[in-house]
Amino acid sequence: MPDFKRGRSFLRGAPAACLILFLAACSGGQPSAPETAAGTTAAGAPAVPSASGAAPPSSAAPGASSSTRPALSKEAQMETDRLLIRAAKANDPVQVRKLIAAGGDVNAKDGIQDSAFLYAGAEGFNEVLKLTIAAGADVKATNRYGGTALIPASEHGHVETVKILIAAGVPVDHVNNLGWTAMQEAILLNDGGPRQQETVRLLLEAGANPDIRDPQGRTALQNAERLGFTEIAALIRG
Template identity: 60%
Template sequence: MRIPVTLAAFIFVTLATLLAGATGQNMREARLHQAAAEGDVTTIRQLLAAGAKINARDSQGRTALLVATQENDVATATALIDAGADVNAKDNIKDSPYLYAGARGHLEILKLTLSHGADLKSTNRYGGTALIPASERGHVETVRTLIKAGVEVDHVNNLGWTALLEAIILSDGGERHQKIVQALVDAKANVNLADGEGVSPLQHARSRGYQEIERILVAAGAR
């Protein structure tokens, strides 16, 4: 069937217009991610006003807010969150602004996500809450903040480890991790919850010679 010339022209113009619109939208959102990486809040606001989608994803599945969070750019993250960015939107490897800020100890951004609907039960690619990597990496104030926010202290990740276990197994036993172990104990973490192989936190601490952590655990009833 032959399509009339006028109809064909109409279809061509319509498709061209839609394609141009889609291309323009993609360009705005690519610029949004670039502006987030560069900390260009003025451009971010202009792009959002022009119709850029605030939770659009880049090739890695990241939103502009996650890009800003990875840069630990508080001002840019604040502008995006205030404009309605999703603090729980995950990328291709299951990082979200909330989870990433917690894991990396980006405390100011973490607090922003907590005050804007962070999902305390969300988990990363290892099946862990934000509290677990924060404990492993020695982010004392982050751990305290997450505990206060209500993150489950005895959550077990895909490795069979809790925040307490990671604060021992993957640490150097130094002052920061001693404070974290104490904070977890004070938050009523189960000091006898063993790993997947049945090794308890106390056994891990003793095998590594972490005497101060051992003392904290014994005082809390560990065995």
């Protein structure tokens, strides 16, 4: 069996394909089909190690629950999760897909409380975001500011991302550690332009409550009026 400590130093920074081959070796078996240099089987599917070392059935592909993810050792799980978060932050859906198939946990967080799901949502990396949701992301998860993925997505005016997160069931009225909802951040931390207007419209359509007050006691309407965002104010009144 390979020396795992030496393996970890080799894997650090290695591509996902190397990680997948190494994990298969550590589990005591070989992939069920010949592998290409890209870390896939001859049929083109990711070579995914399972508890026995063989590739799991197609039901264990991205979208499966945590109970159907390949069983990894604690150290291998940590490394796979680390690589998954790194791939998500690089907006690399190909690597994200492979690492999810290899057992990566889309809810695992790094040292600053980012998960693949939370980061993709905040930054508007929609392809990665959809992969994490299909793989069982906790849509109620919160970041280091105590906010859901919907709050920074709304702040940045990522309209398509906001649609995806609302459809996935992210709470629209969650209040973060700063005392702001997604709607308040969409107003307070941007320019009130077309993307922010559409974001507010989507939140209102999804049932968001504009009367939740910020720490200064102001509603979303009061903040929109105070900042001169007349279009947003009209949306809230309407």
